[in-house]
Amino acid sequence: MNKVCSLDQALGRVNPGDTVMVGGFGVPGTPFTLLDGLLKGGVNELTVIKNEANEDHMGISKLVEAGLVRKMITTHLGLNKTVIGMMNRGEVEVEFYPQGILAEKIRAGGAGLFGLLTDIGMDTELLSSTKQTMWFEGRELIVESALKGDVALLHAAKADRFGNLVYAKSAKNFNPVMATAATTVIAEVEELVEIGDLDPEHVHTPGAFVDHVVLLEELSEEYGILEHHII
Amino acid sequence: MSTISYKEKIAARAAREISEGKVVNFGIGIPTLIAKFLPPEVQFFVHAENGVLGMGGRCPRGREDRNLIDAGGAYVELVPGASFSDSSVSFAMIRGGRLDVAFLGALEVSGKGDLANWIIPGKYAPGIGGAMEVAQKARRLVVVTNHNDRADNPKIVEECTLPLTGKACVDLIITEIAVMQPTRRGLLLLEIAEGVELEEVRQRTGTELLLPPEGPGRF
Numbered sequence: 001m002n003k004v005c006s007l008d009q010a011l012g013r014v015n016p017g018d019t020v021m022v023g024g025f026g027v028p029g030t031p032f033t034l035l036d037g038l039l040k041g042g043v044n045e046l047t048v049i050k051n052e053a054n055e056d057h058m059g060i061s062k063l064v065e066a067g068l069v070r071k072m073i074t075t076h077l078g079l080n081k082t083v084i085g086m087m088n089r090g091e092v093e094v095e096f097y098p099q100g101i102l103a104e105k106i107r108a109g110g111a112g113l114f115g116l117l118t119d120i121g122m123d124t125e126l127l128s129s130t131k132q133t134m135w136f137e138g139r140e141l142i143v144e145s146a147l148k149g150d151v152a153l154l155h156a157a158k159a160d161r162f163g164n165l166v167y168a169k170s171a172k173n174f175n176p177v178m179a180t181a182a183t184t185v186i187a188e189v190e191e192l193v194e195i196g197d198l199d200p201e202h203v204h205t206p207g208a209f210v211d212h213v214v215l216l217e218e219l220s221e222e223y224g225i226l227e228h229h230i231i
Numbered sequence: 232m233s234t235i236s237y238k239e240k241i242a243a244r245a246a247r248e249i250s251e252g253k254v255v256n257f258g259i260g261i262p263t264l265i266a267k268f269l270p271p272e273v274q275f276f277v278h279a280e281n282g283v284l285g286m287g288g289r290c291p292r293g294r295e296d297r298n299l300i301d302a303g304g305a306y307v308e309l310v311p312g313a314s315f316s317d318s319s320v321s322f323a324m325i326r327g328g329r330l331d332v333a334f335l336g337a338l339e340v341s342g343k344g345d346l347a348n349w350i351i352p353g354k355y356a357p358g359i360g361g362a363m364e365v366a367q368k369a370r371r372l373v374v375v376t377n378h379n380d381r382a383d384n385p386k387i388v389e390e391c392t393l394p395l396t397g398k399a400c401v402d403l404i405i406t407e408i409a410v411m412q413p414t415r416r417g418l419l420l421l422e423i424a425e426g427v428e429l430e431e432v433r434q435r436t437g438t439e440l441l442l443p444p445e446g447p448g449r450f
Contacts (some may be wrong), residue, residue: 025281025318028298051318052358055304076360079304096358099280099321107319115371120326120364126350126394127359157298169298170281170317176317204317225295229304 001195002161003110003213008014010212011037011188014151018043021106021149021182022060023175026079029167030059031155031188032222034214038153049073049106049149051174052097053083058222064092073147075099101144103177108146117141152182156205159189160196164203164209172204177192179205186212190219237377237407240424243268244450245334245405249275253331254284254324254362255357256339256365261375262334276312278330280361282321285313296323302361325364333369335362337376337404338393342438344401344413346374347393366397378406378435387411389416408432410450422450 011034014020020038024030033073039062046069053072054061061132063069064083077084097105098120108116117134121127121142132143154175157168165187166222167175179185187205192215238261246268249255253275257263261391266277266288280302287308290296295306316324324330339347346366350356366372380386387404404411409432410422420440423432429447433440 022446024349025302026300026304028281028300074358076358078357078360080394094358098359098363099318099361100326100364103318120367123367123398123400124363124395169296170279170283170300171298172282172315172317177319223297225297225306226304229300229306230295231289231292 003163003207003210004161004192004211004215007033007037007214010034010214011041013184013186013212014038014041014043017045018150019047019049019148021152021174021178022045023152023154023173023178024054024059024174025170026054027226028169028171029154029155029173029175030054031058032220033216034153034186034188035059035063036220039068041184042068042202044068045070047073049102049129049147049178051075051102053077053080054110055079055226056082066198067091071095073097073102075102097144102147103145103174105147106174106177106181109148113146115143115145115227117143142150147181149178149182150184152178152185154185154187156187156189158191158193158198159187159210159213160193160198160207161212161213162195162207163187164198164207165189165205165210166198166202167204176205178210184212185210186214188214188216190216236427236436238264238390240407241375241405243448246409248332248371248403251275254329255280256280256325256330256333256369258333258335258362258365262336263303263350264333265375272351273413274310276326278321279307280321282316282318283307283309283311283313284316284324293420299370311412322364325361326368328368328370330365330369332371332373333365334373334375335366337374337386339388339393340374340376341385341391342413342418344399345391346372346396346401347391349396349410350394352394364398366400369401372397372400373403373405374401375405378408379388385435388437408435411440414441419443420447422448425449
């Protein structure tokens with residue numbers, strides 16, 4: 001059993017027009033190396049599902065700026081003026097969801113469900129008027145469809161060769177739900193251990209969900225501390 | 232008053248809404264200043280949408296951990312008893328009613344407790360983020376905001392004109408000049424800042440103010 005492969009082998013599974021789920025919330029958990037690989041490969045017409053677009057000229061933002069992303073399904077772009085500008089000029093289509101609802105849509109997709117019902121957004125006509133609603137148990141609720149990806153790109157702190165994953169601190173975020181919700185799941189990892197070396201109590205994503213593991217040779221600057229967020 | 236002292240006045244008053252053992256969420260802006268006004272012996276747990284429960288203050292320079300940020304990207308510390316979760320579980324805490332009190336900023340807030348803080352169509356539309364779920368589902372929602380906007384228009388209004396974040400969701404409004412409680416009958420003026428007259432609060436507020444029988448207190 002060995003799911004470890006090269007970056008190029010793993011990214012060979014991503015095709016033009018694919019829906020790609022990308023883990024991360026800010027820097028923690030964002031698979032910068034996989035994203036740089038995609039950028040280099042020039043695979044285009046992508047639909048990207050990610051919490052936010054990273055900050056200007058980082059991570060997924062570079063793919064959007066290069067015109068490789070047709071549509072973003074996301075929650076908030078407040079820290080990325082470049083992508084907001086592109087959205088306002090119609091250069092990239094953006095679909096916003098409340099953050100936890102995006103997580104649940106993905107979780108539903110991963111759990112083999114077809115959708116969910118929620119009252120989040122019912123208070124704002126701007127949102128509810130664009131949604132399918134239904135009466136259920138005496139109240140009107142928004143129907144949200146489940147989300148699935150062709151590919152999920154994840155970042156984990158540690159993995160074994162079966163693909164069991166361990167995330168670090170706030171780098172978990174969207175990675176565990178996305179791991180369940182895509183046809184092909186690729187995890188870049190900072191450390192690789194042998195099967196049996198991870199304590200079963202500490203595995204966050206069971207290896208059954210993971211198809212390919214890419215060991216990071218080194219961490220690029222993007223993974224580091226961002227000077228402008230330091231006090 | 233300088234801008235800083237405005238904000239600190241609001242944050243200091245807001246800190247009194249937090250007590251021992253509470254699970255608390257701070258939105259961006261003024262809410263991030265609140266924690267430093269709490270005495271160190273009060274043990275409470277700060278929730279961040281990106282999956283941290285039990286955040287301490289911002290990290291002193293040199294101690295940053297690249298894997299540990301708050302929802303705004305700032306490097307933070309942890310308090311004893313902290314935990315991490317994924318985004319789904321983090322929002323289950325929110326929508327499941329496990330946030331005891333949340334503090335959010337406002338673009339507009341009405342006397343009935345409607346809140347608008349996520350979009351100005353055509354001008355400001357960065358997305359929804361976590362605000363809508365926090366506004367609708369926190370057990371207690373405190374709005375902390377300047378009383379008026381930069382053009383001196385009231386932020387506290389009869390009816391919100393902007394798209395809502397949540398309807399009748401605000402339990403308390405704290406500004407630099409007043410503390411107010413939305414009720415079904417209208418907006419109740421609970422407290423006025425030291426050195427401010429009732430008339431000034433009335434003039435700067437876009438909806439009628441009700442007074443408690445004993446009169447407003449001071450803060």
